[in-house]
Amino acid sequence: MGIKLITLVVIVLGVLAIAQLMRVYELSSKLRKTGENEISNRDNKLNAKMMLGFMIFMFGGFIGLIWKYGWVGRGDAASVHGHDLDWLLNVNFIIIILVFFLTNFLLFFFSFKYVKKPGVPAFWYPHNNKLEMVWTIVPAIVLTVIIILGLKEWGEATGDAGKEAVRIELFSKQFAWEARYSGKDNVLGKFDYKLTHDEKNPLALITMETIDLAIDNMEHGPVGIDSLEHKLNNRKIILSPEDRDKMRKDLKRKEQLVRLLYQMRNGHDDAMDTTAWDDFIQRDTLYLCKGQQYEFNFRSKDVIHSAYFPHFRAQMNTVPGMTTRFKFTPDKTTEDMRKERGVEDFNFMLLCNKICGTSHYKMKMLIIVLEEEDYNDWLSTKEKATFWDTFNTEAPAEGETEENPAEENQENT
């Protein structure tokens, strides 16, 4: 409380002090018989000099920042197209910094130089078509260059990935990333959000078994249709009207979803199931291979996120209801980068760069780039961890024991 009081007192005193100063100033200017609108030569000159001074402060500050934090303020890129983008950024930066210095210099210098001097009238100069043409055409030419260079890079960065690119899906949700490697066939299995099952099928892949699991869960799961109906119809359970209302809505929603699931089951062709079964899911850490092109497919479970890889100069939003893509080729391993930077604990990372809720700022994934050999070693550890393996062996979590999807799946296959 003390601090608040003191702050308040200081503010009040400050205001009073200024008021007093104003009074004195006003009285003295009344004596001098000049109004606030009559700017004295002294004031004019003072402000003119300040203009020049400010320009020096501003330019100095800018150069100082560059000095301290490096020419565009960031380290080298670690991907193939990233180097091109950095080159383009440098070109653009040179252009805009020149323009920045030149025009700001003219502005502040003229402001300094052409301050009112008694007896010197301003120069009557309402227009000059030639000049105006010049400064329409020159920017137009410069911009043309910028556009052409920019579109070339843009085309390359966003073009389709080659056939040999490895497909990886990056799945985003509040507030974590998960990766799904496309497995041996390099084809990502299809998905449908309605199949999501937190333990057994978090990425909602489509196979006959996962459809059955979802239907079963929706009908007989712990908060499935059966249990809702039971609660709603059981007179012994007393529910507040709001809860009852909520449950009814929930029931309606689930009935609608289950109808859709049956439709899906009817139309399902299980020939494609293998594309999903050989995929494998990777949490926490994304392993990549140096020199390998990757095509990332992005998905979101809930709101828009954005997959941002600052060191690879890559970014793409993840949008619920649609798949977005971006490709790049890392060309430095984590080790390379540590040496280059001289920092032992440096790591690549994937961040979220679209506001997505409370822990947006913590939504991240570690990325490790390896040499081919090490990468293959790592891959081989994943051979027994495909979707098929995890789906069929992982024990269901506690409280979910009334259903036994593993058995059911055996029947279906």
Added chain:
Amino acid sequence: MAAVAHEAHGHHDAHGHHEESFVSKYIFSQDHKMIGKQFLTTAVFMGVVAMLLSILFRIQLAWPGESSDTLSFFLGDKWAPGGILSEDMYLGLVTIHGTIMVFFLLTGGLSGTFSNVLIPLQLGARDMASGFLNMLSYWFFFVSSLLMFGSLFVETGPAMAGWTIYPPLSALPQAVQGSGLGMTLWLLSMTVFIASSLIGSLNYIVTVLNLRTKGMSMTRMPLTIWAFFVTAVLGVLSFPVLLSAALLLMMDRLMGTSFYLSDIIVGGEMLTNHGGSPILYQHLFWFLGHPEVYIVLLPALGLSSEIISTNARKPIFGYRAMIGSILAIGFLSFIVWAHHMFVTGMNPFLGSVFVFTTLLIAIPSAVKVFNYITTLWRGSIVYTPAMLFAIGLVSTFITGGVTGIILADAALDITTHDTYFVVAHFHVVMGLSAVFGMFGGVYHWFPKMYGKMMNTRLGYAHFWITLIGAYGVFFPMHFVGLAGAPRRYYEYSATYGYFDNDSYQQMMDLNVIITVFAIVAALGQLLFLFNFFYSIFRGPKAPQNPWRSNTLEWTTPVEHIHGNWPGELPTVYRWPYDYSKPGAEDDFIPQTVPLAEGEEEH
């Protein structure tokens, strides 16, 4: 019409209508001058609120996790337990700060104030085309301001999805608590705000087209009026699109439609919505959002054209080119919106088209800058506080404009999108330029609005603190962004501190510098507030034409009267920029002075 009635009892009336009650004069006034002042005071209040919010979240950014008395003072235990800002409230503060600054200070406040005050006065009209609608426009603005301000005090917090309120985040209360009642209030407030803006804009357009006095052809209008006019047209064409975006969002929120929602599982709940597209919202939003940037900017440019010409004692250079650029900017601003969406997964070819159109806008903008600079060349510059701010505007317009070239280049936007580089860019080009224009306008037209003079010395101090503070905040911010700092992050140790300590150190050093400058700049605004309110009541009386200016508003008496001119409406004989014309006696020739014999119109 009121205007005609006034002709009759013209000059007996120098002291206004005695029979006017307090309520109809100061509250439900239909007089454009009073309405302009109402807009200004409301906007000043909202601006102070938004500035305070920015200081609060800046404290968190510079000293994350440290307890702060300021935070607990303003936010209490709920939102700043132990003096540490809550993560949710951080997002709430950022959202409301952005919303108020863009819409309430710089749209409602800037164009609302000066369009109202200046359009009739500079055109030689008795009042706006419809005084009643004009009054409605203000009261809608007032109500929407209250709603927005009120949303800060909601139990579940204000809207927290950023000022762009992208769904699904803004559509689903399960996703973030601010998307509950807070977001509903946000949408309501903006709906009322849009109504206000539309009513106002239509009124401005009609007034400019129909109520110009004799001799005031379109090509004799001051550039301020051109700017307000084009601004109003932009508003009329783009705000309805925002309204539709907001209405669809409301329906998704309240009625279970799926315009923006598809295949979502949030908070463990599987939604049935299918087939909508969140990207649709972004298209609708930015179809307003980009013109909005110019709705904010053009009035500021218009005001500074007038201020610079008057105080350089020189005609504005290239008057017609200036009009041309305003029109070109206005037109182009409608075909660039998707430059905000390069990395949404939009078709890359479409992206290329928007790169092209966006970079085109740089041309008329460059023309304007060069014309300002040439206007200063060989002028006889008088440094009123307004002139200082106008020059500051040109500088920030350049500095912010050039970084726009980087962001407009889709390839470069891949890495800079949604980082602090963007935040720095738009603050400099839109925030600072418009705020400087607004301050310049207040200092310049204060004598007209209140009949009093503001204190010049305090104005100087205010300007220099603001300019240094502004660059001190936003220059380093570019480097924070280039180091890779995403915007709307509560803090950076959880990411950069963990993976990339080099960049983290850079961000943290700079964040402290930024916050210190921000606090200094914010304290500097106290000088303005004091000067403003003190001068309203105790400032020295203003002379009729304090800046020796040509435009019509300075031919009206200092005391406000309903109908503006006591006698007949003035007649206009020349353009407004005859400053230091060779052969003339004075260094200015008001628009009401007929051409001398043998004199050519510029």
